[in-house]
Amino acid sequence: MSKKSDLPITRKAFMRELRRYERCSISRRQFLGVTSLGMATAVMGVTMPGLLPRKSWAFGDLGDRLVFSTWPNYHNPVNLEEFTEITGVDIQVNAFGSNEEMLAKLQAGGTGWDVFVPTNYTISNYVELNLIQELDLSRIPNYDGASNNAIFAGPATIDGKVYCVPKNWGTTGFVVNTNKIDSGPKSWKDFFDVTQGAGSGHTILHDYQLTTIGAALCALGYSFNSIDEKELAEAEAVLIESKPHLFAITSDYQPGMRSGDAWMSICWNGDGTQLNNDLPEMDYVIATDGGEIWTDFYAIPKNAPHLDAAYAFINFLQDPYVQAREAAVHGYAPTDSRAIALQPDSLANDPILHPAANLLTGLEFGAAQTLTDPIRAEVMARFKSA
Numbered sequence: 001m002s003k004k005s006d007l008p009i010t011r012k013a014f015m016r017e018l019r020r021y022e023r024c025s026i027s028r029r030q031f032l033g034v035t036s037l038g039m040a041t042a043v044m045g046v047t048m049p050g051l052l053p054r055k056s057w058a059f060g061d062l063g064d065r066l067v068f069s070t071w072p073n074y075h076n077p078v079n080l081e082e083f084t085e086i087t088g089v090d091i092q093v094n095a096f097g098s099n100e101e102m103l104a105k106l107q108a109g110g111t112g113w114d115v116f117v118p119t120n121y122t123i124s125n126y127v128e129l130n131l132i133q134e135l136d137l138s139r140i141p142n143y144d145g146a147s148n149n150a151i152f153a154g155p156a157t158i159d160g161k162v163y164c165v166p167k168n169w170g171t172t173g174f175v176v177n178t179n180k181i182d183s184g185p186k187s188w189k190d191f192f193d194v195t196q197g198a199g200s201g202h203t204i205l206h207d208y209q210l211t212t213i214g215a216a217l218c219a220l221g222y223s224f225n226s227i228d229e230k231e232l233a234e235a236e237a238v239l240i241e242s243k244p245h246l247f248a249i250t251s252d253y254q255p256g257m258r259s260g261d262a263w264m265s266i267c268w269n270g271d272g273t274q275l276n277n278d279l280p281e282m283d284y285v286i287a288t289d290g291g292e293i294w295t296d297f298y299a300i301p302k303n304a305p306h307l308d309a310a311y312a313f314i315n316f317l318q319d320p321y322v323q324a325r326e327a328a329v330h331g332y333a334p335t336d337s338r339a340i341a342l343q344p345d346s347l348a349n350d351p352i353l354h355p356a357a358n359l360l361t362g363l364e365f366g367a368a369q370t371l372t373d374p375i376r377a378e379v380m381a382r383f384k385s386a
Contacts, residue, residue: 012325062089062309069094069102069116071296072252073271076329083316089309098208099371104292106131106301113301114310117167120155120295121210121366127158128326133300134161139311142318144338152295155365164297165318168270168332171355171363172211172292175257175267179281185264187289192242193312194264200245204253204265209380211266211368212239212249218290226369232379239383249384257282273331284307284352286359289342295335327353 048330072095080091094113096102099122105111106197107129118126126132137143143165145153156164174191176184180202185194193216195203207214216235221226226232247262257275267275272284298314316322323339324331333353334340340348347353372378 024042043241046120058343062087062307062312064088065090066114066306066309066313067092067094067112067342068313069096069105069111069113071095071117072097072191073254074117074330078329079317079322080307083313086316087305087309087312091313098206098210100209100377103131103371110112111301112305114304114306115313116299116301117247117296118164118299120152120297121368122371123155123163123297123299124158124368125162125371126299131161132316133302133304134163135165135300136311137162137221140165140315142315142320147337148335149292149337156297164299164337165314167296167317168323168327168330168334169295169296170269170332171286171360172214172266172268172294173272173284173286174215175265175272176285177255177257177260177263177279177281178283178377180260180263186285188215188287188291189289191215191264191287192219192238195242196245199264202247202261202263203242203245204250204256204262205239205242205246206250206253206266207249207384210370212383213376213379214216214290214292214366214370215266215287218287221289224290224292224364225370227369227373227375229375232375236379236383239379240386243383243386268332269352269355270331273350276352277331286355286363288362290362290364291385293360293365295365296332371384 015331066089068091070093071227074095075093080093084090096105099119102116102118103122103125104128106113107117118132123132148166152167152169156162156166159201174185174188181194181199182192183194183198185191205215213232213235214236217226217231218224219238220231220234222228222235224233228268250256253262253267254271254275257265258279267284269284269286272282275282276284298317300310300314304310317326318336320338320342323334323336324342327334327339327343327347331350331353
């Protein structure tokens with residue numbers, strides 16, 4: 001008689017473990033072990049994308065290391081672990097708080113980066129400064145340009161050359177702890193009023209000129225991207241007046257919000273989703289008086305030391321199944337319709353991940369000149385040192 005442990009897994013148990021795998025509660029290795037698929041994975045992989053390594057990313061010797069520079073709280077660790085398991089390439093992740101910081105690092109040289117995650121408005125600057133390389137799309141077969149929304153993917157193509165492939169898109173608004181602030185701020189004007197009123201001592205602004213200066217500009221009725229000297233002077237006054245009332249100036253604001261020390265923060269919508277999932281009192285708001293809509297991309301810098309691994313990694317992350325698993329964790333919407341089709345109803349109907357179209361009408365994509373505008377840089381420097 002066979003021992004109970006030798007019996008094949010029941011259909012009910014298999015489906016339970018499959019759902020855990022899809023929710024990223026267990027790794028691929030754990031899923032295959034628990035379900036005893038073993039060699040049967042070769043069969044199952046035909047109908048269950050993501051369980052098998054694709055030859056297009058697993059073929060060849062990729063080395064043992066890849067340096068990846070990105071943003072905090074922005075990736076599904078299961079996906080990163082799976083890439084390492086498939087390829088043997090260990091991933092060193094560097095987290096940055098702003099595009100200005102990324103640009104400065106690349107300009108200084110010697111970063112050793114293989115892949116990084118720039119935002120739409122920065123790409124033309126990287127191209128102009130010769131810091132980024134044109135992609136060979138034949139080495140990224142999982143990328144399908146036709147499946148990506150052109151509104152979000154467009155900035156990657158400059159003079160007919162593709163320099164990046166999309167990661168996801170999102171919005172920049174603010175998050176409010178409704179247990180602490182019940183006044184219901186809806187606009188950036190409200191946000192700064194509450195900062196100096198009921199929320200004094202408990203607000204976080206980004207250590208990032210685009211979003212922090214942009215929020216103050218919107219509160220005054222100006223463009224998020226303004227580089228007008230008079231308008232920037234008024235925005236600077238709003239920020240300096242608010243500074244004594246702030247809890248912190250940082251782009252890593254989740255710890256402060258989770259601890260309860262901060263009650264309000266400028267916020268990217270994925271962080272808003274993560275916070276709301278764990279703490280329902282955290283309310284993400286797209287401001288009624290403007291703000292940012294954006295796309296982040298995967299790019300390869302010039303002189304990337306592990307080029308084969310870089311292409312393999314980007315190709316892995318472009319798999320629709322892997323994209324869908326990413327969104328399930330970080331809370332940002334894919335630009336790829338194939339990945340969107342794989343999302344469960346809980347994500348497809350999430351109003352933070354996929355906001356109503358009318359909420360987006362007042363938002364602006366960041367403009368390239370804001371990254372290098374000297375007046376904006378001076379405003380941010382004076383604000384931080386005030």
